[in-house]
Amino acid sequence: MNSLVIGGAGYIGSHVVLELLDQGHQVTVFDNLSTSSRKNVPEAVTFIQGDILDESTLQSVFQSANFEAVFHFAALKAAGNSMIDPGAFAKQNISGSINVLNAMVTNSVDKIIFSSSAAVYGYPKYNPIDENHPPDPINFYGFTKLEIERLLKWYSQLKGIRYAALRYFNTAGYDPKGHITELERNCANILPIVMETASGLREKVLVFGDDYDTHGGTCVRDYIHVTDLATAHIKAMNYLTETNEDLTINLGKGKGYSVFEVINLTEDITERKILFEITDRRMGDPAKLEAKSIYAVDLLGWVPEYSELENIIQTMWVMFVEKND
Secondary structure, eight states, X not given: OEEEEETTTSHHHHHHHHHHHHTTOEEEXXXXXXXXXXGGSOTTSEEEEOXXXXXXXXXXXXXXXXXXXXXXXXXXXXXXXXXHOHHHHIIIIIIHHHHHHHHHHHTTOOEEEEEEEGGGSOSOSSSSXXXXXXXXXXXXXXXXXXXXXXXXXXXXXXXXXXXXXXXXXXXXXXXXXXXXXXXXXXXXXXXXXXXXXXXXXXXXEEEEOSOSSSTTXXXXXXXXXXXXXXXXXXXXXXXXXXXXXXXXXXXXXXXXXXXXXXXXXXXXXXXXOOOEEEEOOOTTOOSBOOBOOHHHHHHXXXXXXXXXXXXXXXHHHHHHHHXXX
């Protein structure tokens, strides 16, 4: 299948590109390189630099080939920043996605796999969270993802675009085969921060609260390996092709780990002491988030292969050691 991967030079997008190539698909990457690296795009891939806010360039990209599916990863994603500058997030995430959908309509492309987020759920009413959990975002980033999902539903009804909205939990790890060579940039998630501390790039890990009602008192999160996430994207594309039905699913391992468990296990694997400091809770941090990915298993036959936390940490540590030697 001929696929356009928007944001395909970024962290998740580049892993999806690898999976597409491994399965024999033709790939074009469209990316503005604002937080990504051209080095993560394989030579076998057509690369076009540009931004989804530039409607003229976006239309030219769609006209350059007969694409059969679009993978959409281009977005601002720092939840904290979204509460400070909602206008930027509304413009890039929502308006940019409208541009993508309109370009698809104009150029008769009828399948999109969208990078959504567990942030659409907000504070969990129960754990593990399944797809029937009511969405109620607690930050503007989550709001933008939910609004795009709603746009997808309308474009499906009105324009016949079939969509898969994939709600990620905490994505981490790197390609086990070592084909990704550049680290994710400006990442505010706990595992990269722990890795930066272990490798000496950061003095310490700030632990935001140790008085939650969880084992150990710190926040608990569900981690999914990025390669397993990439596999789910290809399965979602195949599902749209085979069933002609829309899809909204969770992608998570189904098991949560506390911040202290992440730090302790990283110390064991890296044999490095990781300094940390307990500080105040952050607004909008749920105590516990765990996924229930029944639809991914039942509808896609998706089973995570690399998502044990030990393996996630190991594949990350290999990357950080190589980049800092």
